[in-house]
Amino acid sequence: MSLDPAPARPAAELPKGSSDDYALFLDFDGTLVELAPRPQDVVVAPGLGVTLETLRDRFGGALALVSGRPIATLDEFLAPHRFDAAGLHGVEMRRSGVFAARATDHEPELRELVDRFRGFVEPRPGLLLEDKGRSVALHWRLAPDLESEVVEEAAAALESLGSRWRLQAGKSVLEILPAFATKAGAVQEFLEAEPYRGRRPVFVGDDVTDEHGFEAVLERGGLAIRIGEGPTVAPLRLPSPAAFREQLARWAQGEPIAAG
Template sequence: MVAERIPPLRPRLSTCTNSILANPGAFALFLDVDGTLLELAATPRSVRVPDGLSDLLGQLTRRLDGAVAIISGRLISEIDQILSPLKLTASGVHGAELRKAPDSDIERVTPVLPLEIVEEMRKLAARIPGVIAEPKGPGLAIHYRLAPHAEANILAVIEDFLDRHAGAFELLPGKRLYEIIPSGLSKGTALAALASLPAFRGRVPIMIGDDIGDETAFAAAEGMKGFGLRVAGEYYHEEMADFSGPRSVLTWLERIAGAAQQPAERARSL
């Protein structure tokens, strides 16, 4: 990972930084992945993983006595691949999957999506070059970053499905993607569930994310008198954000972890 010079801290981030450095044992850290730890890529499989990311998160976990978790829209199995060999407490698919300790099994909170919507989205993706359908067990994402003209068509198909399954699923827009997730689940419900676990209980939560799907987790953290820290990008403009991008997040995490040195920039493909 490459450290970048940390810009002058905004008041919310400054308060959070000073507090966690003064008493790390009082805090728990919850982290999104894409757009937060990793730069966004054209497809989910083409992200670049900074060399040393796994080591850094391992250092953080030790510094915070195990109170570090991933909260992502990805499957937990994909998170494990990204962070290999490290495994962390995690939530995947916006709260539809949970792993309550690094050495525990992955728990699926809801059943898988009906096969009809999975097949419908796969057919739609096959018809439109650049559209990617990504089934995730209990959820599904359809990416159109490479085919922005297809947005209206994709949305119409999803809304028709939601009308046929009223109340069972919700539509979550994101950065050049739409996601179908089970109703009643979110990154906010995931944070609340993980914050109640022994390693996290009684600690002040810090959630870092970059997209609309992270808003419920920000609200959950702030409702526990914690911090919701936003990363600038396609959703949050610089003036709304606490971090300028994933590199500044990693630099901040290195500071919190007390990393003694900054490794040279390298990256590996997922």
């Protein structure tokens, strides 16, 4: 299976076991795993952790998850495997086993917002509140008719918080998180440190939340791959997480990674 659209130039050969110049940045939901009606219901395919470990070894340790999930949640889904990661769009970072968070989980205004959203969700069956500690999200995948109400409520809440916070849209979800946090910023920080420094970045994602990450790697001469449908700046595309997992397995076996 090849990436779609087909690369304009021949693929660059990366021999199995080589120490090459790529760094992989991988979204989680909708990219490594299929989306689920509720965030806690996603299923990790057997063998995914082992494949990611093999790829990490192939690329000299330069593999990181870049997700809207907290890093602790990623660890739970992928246990016993642990990887470098940016969680909550870069609010949390872990590299070479060292964890750092740029915001606390005790922000008074965010705790008040969680209470406000809880009161908003309770009388509206199908809406889901996801308290991530350092950010909060409202999901309407199970209640698509309530989208306009969620958008209105989230916009009003953001206005009450001020400029330290921003609103992040996703697939049937809106999230309020610290204004500084973006996947692009997380990728750029990784690329300033070993073992990522000097490598050609590859970012793979499925959602509008990943577009800034795509832009960041393309600006550095890297590769951007969109999973699924939708408008994107990424020049390469695969149809589904299942197709991408198959591609990951082939990359782990030494297949060329993408366009030259």
